[in-house]
Amino acid sequence: MQYLNIIRILGLLVTILSVTMLPPALVSLIYRDGGGVAFLMAFILCLITGFSFWYPNRNQKGELRAREGFLIVVLFWTVLASFSAVPLMLLDNPSLSITDSFFEAFSGLTTTGATIITHIDGLPHAVLFYRQQLQWLGGMGIIVLAVAVLPMLGVGGMQLYRAETPGPVKDSKMTPRIADTAKHLWYIYLSLTVLCALAYWLAGMGPFDAIAHSFSTIAIGGFSTHDASIGYFNNPMINLVCVFFLIVAGINFALHFAAFQSKSIRTYIFDPEFKTFISIQVILTLICFVVLIASGFSDSYESAFDDALFQAVSISTTAGFATTNFSEWPTLLPLMLIFASFIGGCAGSTGGGMKVVRVILLYLQGIRELSRLIHPKAIINIKLGRKALPDRVVDAIWGFFSAYAAIFTICMLLLIASGIDEFTAFTAVAACLNNLGPGLGEVAANFASINDFSKWVLILAMLFGRLEIFTLLVLFLPSFWRD
Amino acid sequence: MQYLNIIRILGLLVTILSVTMLPPALVSLIYRDGGGVAFLMAFILCLITGFSFWYPNRNQKGELRAREGFLIVVLFWTVLASFSAVPLMLLDNPSLSITDSFFEAFSGLTTTGATIITHIDGLPHAVLFYRQQLQWLGGMGIIVLAVAVLPMLGVGGMQLYRAETPGPVKDSKMTPRIADTAKHLWYIYLSLTVLCALAYWLAGMGPFDAIAHSFSTIAIGGFSTHDASIGYFNNPMINLVCVFFLIVAGINFALHFAAFQSKSIRTYIFDPEFKTFISIQVILTLICFVVLIASGFSDSYESAFDDALFQAVSISTTAGFATTNFSEWPTLLPLMLIFASFIGGCAGSTGGGMKVVRVILLYLQGIRELSRLIHPKAIINIKLGRKALPDRVVDAIWGFFSAYAAIFTICMLLLIASGIDEFTAFTAVAACLNNLGPGLGEVAANFASINDFSKWVLILAMLFGRLEIFTLLVLFLPSFWRD
Ligand SMILES: [K+]
Ligand SMILES: [K+]
Numbered sequence: 001m002q003y004l005n006i007i008r009i010l011g012l013l014v015t016i017l018s019v020t021m022l023p024p025a026l027v028s029l030i031y032r033d034g035g036g037v038a039f040l041m042a043f044i045l046c047l048i049t050g051f052s053f054w055y056p057n058r059n060q061k062g063e064l065r066a067r068e069g070f071l072i073v074v075l076f077w078t079v080l081a082s083f084s085a086v087p088l089m090l091l092d093n094p095s096l097s098i099t100d101s102f103f104e105a106f107s108g109l110t111t112t113g114a115t116i117i118t119h120i121d122g123l124p125h126a127v128l129f130y131r132q133q134l135q136w137l138g139g140m141g142i143i144v145l146a147v148a149v150l151p152m153l154g155v156g157g158m159q160l161y162r163a164e165t166p167g168p169v170k171d172s173k174m175t176p177r178i179a180d181t182a183k184h185l186w187y188i189y190l191s192l193t194v195l196c197a198l199a200y201w202l203a204g205m206g207p208f209d210a211i212a213h214s215f216s217t218i219a220i221g222g223f224s225t226h227d228a229s230i231g232y233f234n235n236p237m238i239n240l241v242c243v244f245f246l247i248v249a250g251i252n253f254a255l256h257f258a259a260f261q262s263k264s265i266r267t268y269i270f271d272p273e274f275k276t277f278i279s280i281q282v283i284l285t286l287i288c289f290v291v292l293i294a295s296g297f298s299d300s301y302e303s304a305f306d307d308a309l310f311q312a313v314s315i316s317t318t319a320g321f322a323t324t325n326f327s328e329w330p331t332l333l334p335l336m337l338i339f340a341s342f343i344g345g346c347a348g349s350t351g352g353g354m355k356v357v358r359v360i361l362l363y364l365q366g367i368r369e370l371s372r373l374i375h376p377k378a379i380i381n382i383k384l385g386r387k388a389l390p391d392r393v394v395d396a397i398w399g400f401f402s403a404y405a406a407i408f409t410i411c412m413l414l415l416i417a418s419g420i421d422e423f424t425a426f427t428a429v430a431a432c433l434n435n436l437g438p439g440l441g442e443v444a445a446n447f448a449s450i451n452d453f454s455k456w457v458l459i460l461a462m463l464f465g466r467l468e469i470f471t472l473l474v475l476f477l478p479s480f481w482r483d
Numbered sequence: 484m485q486y487l488n489i490i491r492i493l494g495l496l497v498t499i500l501s502v503t504m505l506p507p508a509l510v511s512l513i514y515r516d517g518g519g520v521a522f523l524m525a526f527i528l529c530l531i532t533g534f535s536f537w538y539p540n541r542n543q544k545g546e547l548r549a550r551e552g553f554l555i556v557v558l559f560w561t562v563l564a565s566f567s568a569v570p571l572m573l574l575d576n577p578s579l580s581i582t583d584s585f586f587e588a589f590s591g592l593t594t595t596g597a598t599i600i601t602h603i604d605g606l607p608h609a610v611l612f613y614r615q616q617l618q619w620l621g622g623m624g625i626i627v628l629a630v631a632v633l634p635m636l637g638v639g640g641m642q643l644y645r646a647e648t649p650g651p652v653k654d655s656k657m658t659p660r661i662a663d664t665a666k667h668l669w670y671i672y673l674s675l676t677v678l679c680a681l682a683y684w685l686a687g688m689g690p691f692d693a694i695a696h697s698f699s700t701i702a703i704g705g706f707s708t709h710d711a712s713i714g715y716f717n718n719p720m721i722n723l724v725c726v727f728f729l730i731v732a733g734i735n736f737a738l739h740f741a742a743f744q745s746k747s748i749r750t751y752i753f754d755p756e757f758k759t760f761i762s763i764q765v766i767l768t769l770i771c772f773v774v775l776i777a778s779g780f781s782d783s784y785e786s787a788f789d790d791a792l793f794q795a796v797s798i799s800t801t802a803g804f805a806t807t808n809f810s811e812w813p814t815l816l817p818l819m820l821i822f823a824s825f826i827g828g829c830a831g832s833t834g835g836g837m838k839v840v841r842v843i844l845l846y847l848q849g850i851r852e853l854s855r856l857i858h859p860k861a862i863i864n865i866k867l868g869r870k871a872l873p874d875r876v877v878d879a880i881w882g883f884f885s886a887y888a889a890i891f892t893i894c895m896l897l898l899i900a901s902g903i904d905e906f907t908a909f910t911a912v913a914a915c916l917n918n919l920g921p922g923l924g925e926v927a928a929n930f931a932s933i934n935d936f937s938k939w940v941l942i943l944a945m946l947f948g949r950l951e952i953f954t955l956l957v958l959f960l961p962s963f964w965r966d
Binding site (some may be wrong): 066067070153154155331332335336339362365366367368369370371372373374376391392394395396398399400401402403405406409413416417419422423426470473474477479480 | 553822849962
C-alpha cells in the first residue's frame with residue numbers, strides 16, 4: 001500500500017477543503033451574523049493540517065492500484081467530513097456536541113440531509129450557507145465517484161458502465177482519466193446548479209434561499225434553510241422547480257453528458273434506466289394522489305396533486321425535502337415512499353438508494369432464475385437495452401443487494417439494542433443508508449432525540465450507502481491489508 | 484401439461500387424506516367430546532371427492548416433467564390444506580369462519596403453527612389431535628419435498644443436493660426415485676416421532692400430550708394442546724426433551740439417513756451446515772442468557788438458562804413453541820430471535836426460514852464478491868466442505884434471497900395497507916413466511932385480531948415459505964403455461 005502517496009493526496013484534499021470555509025465566512029461578513037470566526041479558524045486549521053500532510057510527501061507520486069483506490073475513496077469521505085465537522089464544533093449557535101457536529105457534517109457531505117438541529121430558522125446565515133455548501137460539494141464528489149471511480153473499481157456491478165464513461169476510454173490509468181471525466185461532469189453539475197438557482201429566484205425565492213436550495217437540490221441532499229423545508233415558501237411554482245431539478249439530478253450524469261454531446265433528447269428516451277426511473281415517479285405520484293383524494297385527506301385536487309407529486313419525487317429520489325408532514329398521511333403512503341427510497345435515483349446521479357438500474361437487473365435476474373426452472377438446459381442472457389450482461393455483473397448485483405440487506409439489518413438491530421423503538425429504527429436506518437434524510441416515527445422531523453451510540457451507527461450507515469456498500473466493506477476483509 | 488394425470492394424482496392424494504380424518508374421529512370416540520361427527524363427514528366428503536377425481540383418470544399415467552412437478556407440488560399443498568379445512572368449518576367448537584378454518588389448516592399443514600384460536604385448552608380432544616396430526620403430516624410432506632423433489636427441480640440452489648439424495652441416484656425418472664427416497668425418510672421420521680413421544684412421556688407428560696407434542700416437535704410445527712404451549716407443563720426436563728428433538732428435526736434428514744447407513748456420528752461432525760446450525764443455537768442461547776441475567780429479568784441462573792435455551796432453539800429452528808412470553812423480554816432479544824428465524828433450520832429438515840446452508844453460501848458468495856474487487860482477474864471458487872459450487876447454484880442462492888426479500892416486503896406492505904401497525908405486520912409476515920408461527924406485537928399469542936384480507940395474505944406467505952418461494956413463483960411466469 002502506498003501510504004505516503006495516500007497521505008499526499010489527502011493532504012491536498014484537506015488543503016482544498018480549507019478554501020471552502022471562506023464562502024461561509026464571507027456570508028457572515030455580509031449578514032453580520034457573528035458566525036464568521038469559527039469558519040476562519042477552521043480555514044486556518046484545515047490549511048495548516050492539509051499542507052503539513054501534503055508538503056513532506058509532495059513527491060510521493062505513483063500509479064494507484066485498485067486497492068489504493070478503495071482506501072482513498074473511503075478516506076476522502078471520512079477525512080473530509082471529519083474536517084468539515086470542525087467549524088460546527090467551534091460555533092456558539094448552534095452549540096453542537098462532537099457527535100452532533102460529526103453527524104451533521106457526514107449527513108451534509110454524503111448528501112443524506114438528516115439533521116440534528118431543531119431550530120434551523122434561527123441559525124446564522126453563515127451556518128445555513130455552510131450546510132448547503134456541504135451538500136453541494138458532496139454531490140460533486142458523488143458524481144465523480146459514481147460515474148468514474150466505482151465503474152473502474154467494479155463496485156456493485158457498476159463495471160457495467162465502464163465503457164460508457166466519458167473521457168479517454170482506452171487509457172486504463174486511473175488518475176488522468178478520472179481528472180478528465182471529472183472536469184466534464186462538473187461543468188454539467190455547475191450549469192445545472194446555476195439554472196436551478198435562477199429558476200428558484202424567478203419562482204419567488206430570495207437570492208440567498210435560491211442559491212442555498214439550488215445547492216441541496218442538484219446534490220439531492222435535502223438540507224433547507226427553513227424548518228418547514230420547501231413547505232416554508234408555500235409556492236406551487238417553487239415546488240415544481242424543485243421537482244423538475246430533482247428529476248434532472250436523479251438521472252445518470254453520464255447520460256446528460258452523452259445527450260449534450262449528441263445534442264439529442266432521444267439519448268434519454270432510449271435509456272432503459274431513464275424510462276424506469278420516470279415510470280416510478282409517475283406511479284408513486286398517482287398512488288399518493290388517489291389515496292389522498294380517496295381518504296379525504298386533501299381538500300382539493302390541486303393541493304392533492306401538488307403534495308403527491310412533490311413528496312413522491314422528493315422521497316423516492318432520496319432528496320428528503322418536504323412541503324407537508326407526509327408522515328401523517330394515511331397508513332401505507334409514508335412507508336411506501338420510504339421503501340421507494342431503497343430504489344432511489346439512477347446510477348451516476350446524486351441520488352441515493354440502491355439505484356434504479358440495479359433494481360431493473362435484480363428483476364431481470366429473478367425472471368431468469370424462474371425461466372431456468374422451466375428450461376433447465378437453456379442458456380438465457382440478461383439484456384439491458386441491447387447489451388448482454390456478463391456473469392460478473394450479475395453476481396455483483398445479487399451480492400450488492402444481499403450486502404445492502406445485511407448492513408441494513410445489522411444497523412437496525414444495533415439501534416433497537418440501544419433502546420430505540422422498532423419502527424423508528426427501521427426508518428432511521430433506511431433514511432441514512434439510502435441517503436434520504438428524514439425518516440418516520442421519532443425521526444420524521446429531525447434526529448435530535450436519537451442517542452449518541454445510534455448516531456454513530458447512522459453515520460456509518462450514511463457512509464455505507466454513499467460508498468455503495470462494497471467500497472467500504474472491502475476494507476474489512478483481512479486480505480485487503482495483506483500485500 | 485398433463486392435466487388429467489395431475490388430477491389423477493391429486494384425487495389419489497385426497498383419497499389418502501380422507502383416511503387421516505379417522506384418527507381424530509377415534510379420539511373423539513375415546514374422549515366422548517362430541518367432535519367426531521365433523522371428522523366423519525369430512526372423511527366421507529374427501530373419500531368421495533378424491534375417488535371421483537381419481538377413478539375416471541386412473542389410467543392417465545405418464546412420465547412427469549419438471550413443469551408438472553411444480554404444479555403438483557403447489558397443488559399438493561393447496562388442495563390438501565383446503566380439504567383439511569373442511570372439518571374445521573363443520574365443527575361447533577371451535578366455531579370458525581371459512582377464512583379462519585383455511586388459516587388454521589394451512590398453518591397446520593405448512594407446519595407454521597400460527598393459530599387464530601384463542602382458547603386452545605377448551606377444545607375437544609379430537610380437534611386438538613387433528614391440529615397436531617396436520618402438522619405431523621405436513622412435516623412428512625416437507626421432508627420428501629425438501630430432500631427429494633426440490634433438488635430435482637433445482638429450486639433455490641437445492642440442486643446442490645442432487646447427488647446426495649438417498650435412493651437410486653442414477654435413475655433420472657421422477658416417480659420411482661421419489662417413492663424410494665420417501666420410504667427411507669419416513670422410517671426415520673416415524674422413528675424419531677416415536678422416540679420423542681416416549682421421551683415426553685418419561686419426562687412427565689400424559690400419553691395424549693406426549694403423542695400430540697411429538698407430532699408438532701418432529702414437524703417443527705409449534706402447535707400445542709395448551710394456550711401456554713410447552714410452558715403449561717412447567718417442567719425443565721420436558722423443555723430439554725423438546726430442545727433436543729427440535730435440534731434433531733432441524734438437521735437435514737438426508738444427513739440422518741447417511742449417518743444411519745454409515746453407523747457413524749462423524750457423518751454429522753464433517754457436515755458444514757450441521758456445524759453452523761449448532762453454532763447458531765449456542766450463540767443465540769448465550770446472548771439470551773447474558774441479557775436476561777444482566778437486565779435482571781430472570782431471578783436465577785437456572786431459570787435464565789432454561790428460558791434462554793428453550794426460546795432460542797424454539798424460535799430459531801422456527802418451531803414457535805414457548806415456555807415464557809418472550810415478546811416481553813428486554814428490547815433486542817425478541818426481534819433478534821425473529822431475525823434468527825429467517826435463517827431457520829437446515830435444508831432437508833422440517834424447519835422453515837431460508838435454511839442454514841443458503842445463509843452460509845450467501846456469506847461465502849459475499850466474501851467472494853469482496854475478494855474479486857481486490858483481485859479482479861482471479862478465478863475464485865466457492866467451496867462448501869470439499870465441493871466447489873457450480874455457477875448455477877450461486878445464481879440460484881442469490882436469486883432465492885432476493886425473491887424472499889421481495890415477497891416479504893410485498894406481504895408486509897399489504898398488511899400495513901389493510902390497517903395493521905408496522906411492527907405487527909413485520910413480525911406477522913416473518914412468522915408466516917419463515918413458517919415460524921408466533922410473531923410479536925398483536926400476533927405474539929395468536930392471529931385472531933388480524934383482518935380477513937391479511938389472513939389470506941399470510942396464508943400465501945406460509946405457502947411461499949414452505950414451497951421455497953420459487954416453486955410457487957414460477958407459476959406466475961406466463962411462459963410456464965405455454966407448451
Ligand atoms: K438526501
Ligand atoms: K413452526
